[in-house]
Each structure stands twice: as structure tokens, then as C-alpha cells.
Amino acid sequence: MSQITLIRHGQANNGSKDEHGYDKLSELGHQQAGWLGDYLRASGEDYARVYSGTLRRHRETAAAMAYGPVVEDARLNEVAYFDLSQRMHEQMGIPHPTGREEFVEHLPLVFTAWRDGQIEGAAETFQDFEDRVSDVLHEIAAGDGRALVVTSGGLISMGIRVAMGLEIGSMARMALAIMNTSVHQLHPIGSSLSLTQFNAVPHLADPAREYARTFV
16 A cells, blocks of 8 residues: 545635635635645655546646646545535525634534435435545555645545544544645555644745635
8 A cells, every 4th residue: 555645725715605616726725735846845755646636726736736747536526515505504494604613613514414314415425425535545545656635625534534433523623624735644554544644734834824824
């Protein structure tokens, strides 16, 4: 098995209320990704393989990092949070959050209701999401050489759940903590992958870049 380095995309259009509008990097998001690519190269980090999801924010992050060539795989795409939230509102009367504090309370409710099959008509079930994340990460891990994977926070938290056996509340809290362009590593230990790095942002460590440590 090979080590996998997971990267969350740069800051997206966080003022949007739907998936299509959200799915593009802000000016800061492009800068975050560029800084990360520069930092990794300066640190001598080398990757035999580079992957990303097919969402625009994934592709733009990978391009700004300037690592490649990139293999795009839809299995690395984010959960359809906006769709789940809208269905939850329509079916259960729980409104979409309007700020981060409300989002902190809302995301665990969404994940729990989704896992328990209480949200009807979702594009995929919670189990389908867990299975595709497990499948794609184990497939990448089975390849030769270290792999760099650009994806989203929900998928990263699910990958860690799969690797470490997290319960749903811990997974949701982990997803909320993941910063834009943060670095996470899954390392083979025995026949399984284990978390060896979480939410690192060394490229943003300079106090002058504190403003660039974003979550949405």
C-alpha cells in the first residue's frame, strides 16, 4: 500500500446557497493553492501520482498547485450537501444555516438524518458515499508510489472515518474543523491505512497569512 496525501480545495464561493454557485475558487482560494504548491516543492515533496475530483473547485486547486498530470475521478467528489440540506428543510422543516455557528449545529444533523435514511430522494445514500470513498482510497493506496489527492472536506472526513472507524458525531466535528488547502495523510500500517497527519497548513504558518486560514 502507498501513502495518500489528501488536500482540501481552496476557499470556494462561500456566499452561495447552492452547489453550482459554490463550485469555484475565490481569489483567495487560488492564492492558498498556489502557496501550498510552492511550499510542497520547496520542502522536496514528490508524488508519483496526482488525483482530483471532477468538481471545478478541485480542478482549479490542482491547477493552482501546479502538480500534475492530474487523474480526475468523480468518486473523489464531495457529498451533495446543499441538496441534502434543501431536502431536509422541505421534509423536516429544518432550515439551511445562514452563518458558521448555525452550520456547526446543522452538519451533524444532516449526516445523522442521512445515515438513518430520513432524507428522501438524495442522489446517493450515506452507505453509497461511504462505499465509494472506501473503494477509491483503497484503489489509490494499492498503486505504486506516493499519491496526492485534491478533494473536499466531507470526503476527507469520510476517508478518515473509514480508516479509523469514527462514529458519526466525530466524523461531523472533523469535517467542520478542516481548513481550505489543509494537508492530511493516510499511511499504510499493516494491511490498513491510518491517519498520520490532520489539517496541517504549513504554507499559512506565517502570521502575515493568518487571514488566509479559512474554513468555507
